[in-house]
């Protein structure tokens with residue numbers, strides 16, 4: 001199994017519970033925006049605790065970036081990542097993943113499911129190809145939205161926040177059928193979906209019921 005020990009160069013928080021890691025990029029290591037790798041922490045007892053995370057920067061850069069939601073409540077790897085900072089080491093493995101850009105479409109993200117789309121949007125921005133893409137980003141509250149400002153800068157009116165528990169009154173609370181139907185009627189024919197399993201299931205089912213074929217929906221397999 002491919003295995004690289006890499007130094008953490010920098011960390012910061014992009015929301016109250018989402019931590020960004022800038023890490024070294026091994027020589028010759030490449031990825032396609034949307035792809036991920038298995039990551040563990042290079043500390044005694046944690047080296048073999050692998051969890052998948054998506055690269056959120058672009059492949060042309062000389063470092064790698066992860067944007068990771070920390071779950072303190074279940075004492076797993078992400079809670080240990082709270083204590084991983086500059087100078088510590090991670091172990092990364094081979095690149096994998098089925099999500100990649102196939103052309104303009106509607107991106108449906110739930111929470112940390114935005115991560116593959118961040119890499120894709122950043123790559124599209126670099127190539128001046130963001131036009132024709134839209135994002136519906138579902139979160140619980142305003143403070144859970146990952147990199148709202150950057151997404152807004154990139155997509156403008158084509159970026160819609162959907163908050164199930166907003167502090168300021170806002171509708172709708174969920175990505176409703178009508179919103180998807182409007183997109184289908186507008187001629188959107190490619191859909192990228194990423195988020196919790198239930199989110200993917202519901203979005204995919206709803207799209208199918210609107211006549212969208214499986215081949216038009218890009219998800220992680």
Ligand SMILES: Cc1cc2nc3c(=O)[nH]c(=O)nc-3n(C[C@H](O)[C@H](O)[C@H](O)COP(=O)(O)OP(=O)(O)OC[C@H]3O[C@@H](n4cnc5c(N)ncnc54)[C@H](O)[C@@H]3O)c2cc1C
Nearest residue numbers: 036051052053054067068069071074076077078079112115
């Ligand atoms: C291909 C792929 C790419 C991914 N990329 C990213 C990424 O870039 N950024 C990111 O933040 N996440 C990403 N994830 C999700 C990430 O891998 C998980 O959040 C992580 O493995 C959780 O590890 P853990 O050890 O902290 O939690 P684990 O204990 O391994 O729990 C795994 C999952 O189970 C659920 N869970 C378990 N226990 C509880 C509990 N007590 N309460 C609530 N929920 C619970 C959570 O949904 C959690 O995500 C990706 C997942 C996949 C499959």
